[in-house]
Amino acid sequence: MADTGFVVAGTGTDVTLAGTPWTSPGNITADDATRALSGNAGTQAITNYLRASNFGFALPAGATIDGIQVRAQRHAATSSMIRDNESSLFNASGIPTGADITGGGGAYWSNIADTVVTFGGASTLFGLTPSESDVEDVDWGWGMSAEDQNGFVSMYCDLMEMKIYYTAAAPVQGRFRYRRP
DSSP: OEEOOOEEOSEEEEEOSSSBOOBSGGGGBSSSSOOEEEEOSSSOEEBOEEEEEOOOOOOOTTOEEEEEEEEEEEEESSTTSEEEEEEEEEOTTSOEESSOTTTTOOOBOOOSSOEEEEEEETTOOTTOOOOHHHHHSTTOEEEEEEEESSSSOEEEEEEEEEEEEEEOOOOOOOOOOOOOO
């Protein structure tokens, strides 16, 4: 089994989930302390998805996808007030799909400087069977949404990445004829 290593998203977008929007979602494409931000206006609410896509994966032709791992560098302005709401893979059509990436745990975000959180692994597919062409598509990605339990807390995300674990297709063995000179 091989993997792509972690690849930084090429595009960050705010995807409506009937929640609070993310401002400057494109800031998730570099580890540079310039962050996407979401903050609620006095009500207990969830955020829209902060979606990472356009990873530029280039796998060997016919590769089988064995696992997916994602990670984000993020933090909240106040401890014990922000937790994971829902995180999903986005298929090649840009639609959330599969099982919740966080496993439905609703983990609280750190209020210390950016903390890296990782979900998935070498044999985790989140209920999907993606193909090589799926993960290479510009719209393939993952998104996260958070819940503000206080209503006045800001959330920040500096970087979102993805790693694909795969098995390359077996080479086709052909017959060769020997010709005498």
